[in-house]
Amino acid sequence: MILTLFAVCALTFFLMNVIPGGTAELVLKHTLVGLEDSVSKEQVNQISSRYNLDDPLYIQFFRWIKEAIVTGDIGTSYVFKKPVLYLLALRLPATIQLAGVSMVIAILAGVSMGIYSALKENRISDHILRIVTLFGVSMPGFWVALLLILIFSLKLKLAPVAGYGSLENLFLPAAALSLHSVAAVMRVTRISMLETLGQEYIRFAKAKGLPLWKIVSRHALKNAMLPVITVIGFQMGSLLGGAVVIEKIFAWPGIGSLLVDSISARDLPVVQGCVLAIVTMFLFVHFLVDMLYTHLDPRIRYG
Amino acid sequence: MSLLEIRDLSVEFPAGENTVKAVSHVFFNVREGETFGIIGESGSGKSVIGLALLRLLPANANISGAVLFHGQDLFSLRPSELRKIRGKCISLMPQNPAGALNPVLKNRLQIEEVFEERGIDKKEGMKKSLRLMKKLLLKDPEKLCDLYPHQLSGGMRQRLVACMSLSFEPELLIADEPTKGLDPEAKEGAVELFTKIKKEYGKTMLLITHDLDLALEVCDRIAVMYAGEIVELDKASKVLGTPLHPYTKGLVRAQPRNGLVPLSGQSPSRISLPEGCLFHERCRYSGIECFRKHPEMKNHKGGWIRCHFQSLQ
Structure with a gap:
């Protein structure tokens, strides 16, 4: 590490x-x-x-x-004439808020849609979800962000174009940022769930007379989650990367927009500090993923 | 009085543009209290019958016919009614105990849930299970419950699965190839286990196996399956002692202690079945009639046989 x-x-x-x-x-x-x-x-x-x-x-x-x-001093900004650590402390909460909310959306929406889709395999609702998420994984985040602004802010006037502070400010950037992850998580959940549902222990659970929801929640979910968690870990990386662009578009005062500004200003210590912070968060998430793995699968724990 | 009556059961699976006929027109009865064996080589459709009874086959299977349990057709039940049968009356002891246990759940939970849907107190149920586990030659069952399935040996897993399927005292136990994939020593253990289950339990059993020793040891009556059909059905001692159908004869002769004479040839493709008798290509007695006409099941000295030449034998 x-x-x-x-x-x-x-x-x-x-x-x-x-x-x-x-x-x-x-x-x-x-x-x-x-x-x-x-x-x-x-x-x-x-x-x-x-x-x-x-x-x-x-x-x-x-x-x-x-x-x-x-x-412990990682330099002083050339432009702001302030310690980099101070700038990071100022900007980091906004990024953590945005990325955190997006991650939660991605996990909740992605996993539940994935399970639903797997249970309705090859029915119409499954096909619709799969097509929608295919768009989700294919569209670049900045384009989604611009579309969302166009539709929800400019046409429908439901949310502010940009800004920071209140809940409605969070809505569009989080949606734009999480869309890709929601889709990716959903697709992996669906495939993993389908594979798990074909396992023999699922059939045995049915033979025991358990109702479907118990089979899914108790027997299938934990097993199906293993690959999903890996993808969530990677998605966290792409969320942090995507946040750089999304923050710039929505004027979100996070570490991402700080990074973009510092690069064009050639504010080396700040760039260095931002990258350091992002990478640390990424590594931390991966560490968590590894821990979760051993928690979920006893075979890894004792193996 | 027959507990289970299977009438004209056929199962087909779509395979691209073709259909695979896994089971065709199978009839048999299982009487209350008896152990009924279904034997046959791999792919003869034995396990498919077992799974079809509890409607556990994949959704793409085409099933026709009727399965009457206490006179009630299992195929016409609603899912919630079917669940009651599955949990309470008929239990399945699956093949491959390693795959039947969920790797991420502790053994205790997997035993307990057997009682969950039946309104039985879990503690009471567990007590019964633990007693049963001791009876089924498992040592230290309490400790075993706190382990995960991968921490058990193959034989222990099989006993554990057996215990799960027996602990709610089903009226009918379907044991699907209980000795598949076990080494000879564990297999001997399985024979012992089943003799024990039969003695202690005395309930009706449907034993699906390719292990003739186990079948002879445990079963009262046996049906021999070939290419999805029953070819011979009679008392176990008669089927395996004085087999009538050429295929059963071949099976018995292929046993190591009977000289290990292999049956030549392979069973026919199930996508396009041959005309006439399904076994004629491999049969040493086959005559002209066997190429032309598919033999029907005929009564012969109290048993049933599907062969044109039963009088010859």
Whole structure:
């Protein structure tokens, strides 16, 4: 896990420096919006030396790592002149709220629709659900977001176009963000459920005279959930990735929009911090998934 | 008085454009208190009969005919009525105990739920089950209940499944290939187990097996199946001791202690059955009539046989 974090940090760091354009110059231009042409050579040099941007990359990188480990300080924003940790603490709750709500929607809606679809295998309701979710997994999140804004905000005037704070602000971004995950979770649940329902222990449970709902909830669900949980773990990753774009579209003050802004401003410490935060959350979710696995399947626990 | 009466049972499965005839026009009765065996090679339709009785076949199966249990047709029951029969009157001991136990649930829960739908107190039920488990040669049943199925050995799982199917004292027990996939030692244990079940229990049993030793040991009457049809039906000692049908003769001769003479050839494709007797291609007695006409079941010295030449034998 530590190794993964290190590798991700190194990769972001070097990739950010490979992007064309001098960091110092762009940072400066970004802070002086409207006066970009007035940026002088001296000012650029001044910035460069203040943030040690002229040092070789690996020295910059290891200086950052050392700082991060020894003092817990992961840098100061070039643009906002504030510690990155402070910015993250400011923005993270919004992202966790959005991603968390989307995840809950994805799990609840995806799993229940998947079970329903499996029980109605090859009937009309199953086909309709499958076609709808096929759209769900195929459509890119940003496009869904724009469509939702167009329909629900501009035409029907049911929800605000953008913003943050109240529940109705959450509605559209969460819907746009979770649609893909709902569809993915539903499809996996359906297939996994169908496979489980064909197992011999399901037949034996029927022979015991158990009613269908008990067979599904007690015998099938736990077994069918194993692959679904894996997919939910991966979906969490794509949710965090999708949040970057969705937050930008809905002006959601989360870590995603911070990341996008910092990339264009070449605010390296902030980019680094955002990526670090996202990856940490992702790894944490995967850790949870592994724990859940062993909890659900006794064969893994004792095997 | 027959407890179970099977009339003209046929089961077909669609396979692409064709249909596979798994069971065709099977008639038999199971009398109260007897152990009725169905034997035959793999794919002869034995297990399909067992599952069809409880309507546990996949939804795409085409089933026709009637199954009368206490004179009531099981095929015309509503799902809720069927559940009562399944839970209370007829129980199935499935083949492959490893697959029949849910891997993620503790054994205790899987035993307990047998009583759930019958309004029996779980504790009372468990007490009975534990006694039964002891009787069925399971040691330390209390401890066993707190384990998961994968922590048991194959023989233990089989006993556990047997215990589940017996613990609500069904009127009819359908045992579907109880010795399938067991090693010789566990198989001997199974013979012992079934003799014990029969002695202690004395209830009606339908034993579906390809294990002739088990069938001879436990069954009162036996039906021999070939390619979805019953070809011979009589007392167990007669069917396996002095077999009349050429196919039964072949089966008995193929037993290791009878010289291990294999039956040549293969059973016919069930998508397009041959004309005439289904067994004529492999039969050493077959004559012209066997190619032309499908033999009907005939009464012969108290038993039933489906062969043109029963007088020859």
